[in-house]
Ligand code: AMP
């Protein structure tokens with residue numbers, strides 16, 4: 678997707694604060710954090726939203742969650758607790774149509 682901001686971040690065409698990357702996912706710090714830790718975990722491959730997922734994406738979506746778990750531990754918020762959110766569609770407040778898992782924590786919510 679040539680006009681997708683997260684695809685551009687994944688390709689390194691737009692700067693962001695990267696916290697993790699592997700063959701399947703990239704994790705960045707949210708530019709407008711809603712909690713002391715606010716990380717976005719993105720599949721490296723463009724998928725508009727949960728509405729576009731197929732059975733072939735099930736391992737990838739699982740990997741978003743295990744990556745979130747590992748990053749929560751690295752951030753020191755695993756024991757305190759954290760929130761994982763995936764907004765889907767306009768009514769949910771999805772503003773960037775490239776699947777992303779929000780990892781939020783570091784303070785009571
Ligand atoms: P959503 O509302 O679920 O689509 O979330 C999109 C998130 O992306 C918001 O929390 C934004 O603050 C965040 N965001 C937008 N642009 C950037 C960017 N260039 N780098 C990092 N995070 C961003």
Ligand code: ZN
Nearest residue numbers: 681684723775
């Ligand atoms: Zn994209």
